[in-house]
Ligand code: SF4
């Protein structure tokens with residue numbers, strides 16, 4: 001035992017105790033939080049961790065960030081062997097990694113990865129202080145700076161210590177970088193032994209400071225990212241969070257009501273801002289940053305704030321700004337679930353009657369008439385009257401396909417032509433389909449995500465009863481929002497159906513040769529992935545297949561597929577005012593499309609037809625950019641006259 005051993009024991013135990021003390025609030029909050037069922041499918045969970053962390057799958061979507069993080073991450077593990085040696089050799093005299101290669105291949109790796117760590121650190125500094133990405137706005141700058149300094153101290157001190165050891169006579173043949181430092185120390189006539197001791201204690205001090213600092217910083221994610229990813233939601237992403245039976249009211253009014261996984265989310269945030277960068281509400285100037293939503297709640301959790309959660313820590317306007325597009329969750333590298341928290345807090349607002357007059361009107365219409373437009377049920381199927389053929393009433397005769405038409409496709413005159421075109425295509429392909437006529441109600445998808453759980457259940461039950469009274473094989477929906485509710489929400493209310501989007505059915509019919517398409521001349525178009533079709537339900541390919549089958553060339557926008565940018569209508573936003581909006585998400589999207597120089601913007605959602613037509617009108621570009629539904633692109637060959 002050296003004279004340093006007792007000193008190191010004392011400072012190490014003191015640092016561990018201080019770290020535990022600084023973590024006490026979080027540990028207590030997690031221990032007291034309501035339960036969550038996140039322990040199933042361990043192999044699938046581990047696989048997700050391996051992909052997210054081992055392969056840096058989401059991190060590498062931003063190449064510079066991904067590469068620098070991978071450099072720091074891998075180097076951290078290799079250099080952890082230095083930490084083991086530094087503490088082990090003094091705390092437990094006789095301990096050494098030499099028997100397993102501590103003086104050979106491990107030494108070489110330590111040397112090389114120290115340089116890679118410094119390279120990663122340099123890139124991180126360059127990114128944060130030179131490139132200054134907007135997504136860091138609102139993140140803690142001091143947190144990052146402190147960690148950069150500590151990493152620099154740790155790595156430089158370990159290299160200097162190794163170099164000083166070589167000057168003192170140690171073998172440097174496996175340490176090329178430390179040997180260079182040794183040459184420098186010799187050239188400067190620096191005494192070996194004191195330099196080694198000073199570097200050692202700087203190294204130890206920086207590591208312990210790092211340890212103590214972590215609980216109060218975003219660098220908690222070093223320990224919490226893996227468990228947070230492991231315990232991620234494995235339910236279909238389109239299923240809204242259920243209201244736990246033990247909860248007395250439908251919503252969440254305090255942080256303590258969030259289950260332990262929701263609270264673990266708050267502690268795991270890296271403040272990377274990827275969610276903020278893709279949020280349509282944030283981009284439009286509304287007071288919602290998904291990053292700050294999480295960090296504000298995290299800070300309240302840490303400080304045991306007496307400020308009320310809903311309307312205090314998180315402003316009501318923040319909650320109503322969300323379009324429920326799910327882009328934030330898709331972007332988050334540590335699988336933080338913003339949306340369930342927003343929906344739960346909205347449920348509290350709705351339960352207390354704290355909703356805007358516009359939203360209240362829509363909810364009242366939905367309660368009275370089953371649609372948000374305030375139209376009588378009898379008018380729901382009026383669009384069929386202009387068809388040249390009758391549409392079957394699925395309530396009174398069996399059909400192969402039950403078509404759940406949806407509110408906008410049924411009632412909105414701007415969309416009814418598209419609805420009729422879909423009906424004509426189904427008929428041309430010989431699809432045996434029928435509709436529910438006035439028995440159909442709004443699917444409740446956005447009602448549920450606006451926080452009106454009771455009304456959602458009423459609408460869902462009404463539709464489920466109507467659907468179950470019919471004889472059919474599959475359901476097809478026009479609206480991706482209806483698709484999502486029928487496919488993912490209804491199964492928890494006794495309605496497990498096979499549901500597909502009309503683009504999937506049309507693509508199936510085209511592939512089967514049941515639609516004789518007269519191809520267009522190859523004109524270039526772009527396509528907007530609706531959130532509830534693409535990101536929520538993986539419906540990326542069918543619309544693209546149809547566009548190509550119709551004879552068009554597809555030029556995707558940069559924000560496409562999983563990274564599509566929301567039109568701004570979802571989650572009940574279409575029933576809210578635009579007050580405070582600097583640029584509507586739909587107009588932002590149209591500008592993106594205009595940048596491609598295409599003349600046609602293709603949609604696959606009735607709400608998108610409405611939103612983007614309004615956006616091109618508002619921007620004065622309706623004559624240069626047509627908004628067409630996928631179905632409108634499909635022209636059939638004339639049948640030869642008999
Ligand atoms: S769901 Fe969409 S609108 Fe809501 S916070 Fe996330 S990114 Fe923003």
Ligand code: SF4
Pocket residue numbers: 268269270271272273274275276290291294328331332333334335336
């Ligand atoms: S919530 Fe996720 S994406 Fe957003 S800042 Fe935190 S870690 Fe990054």
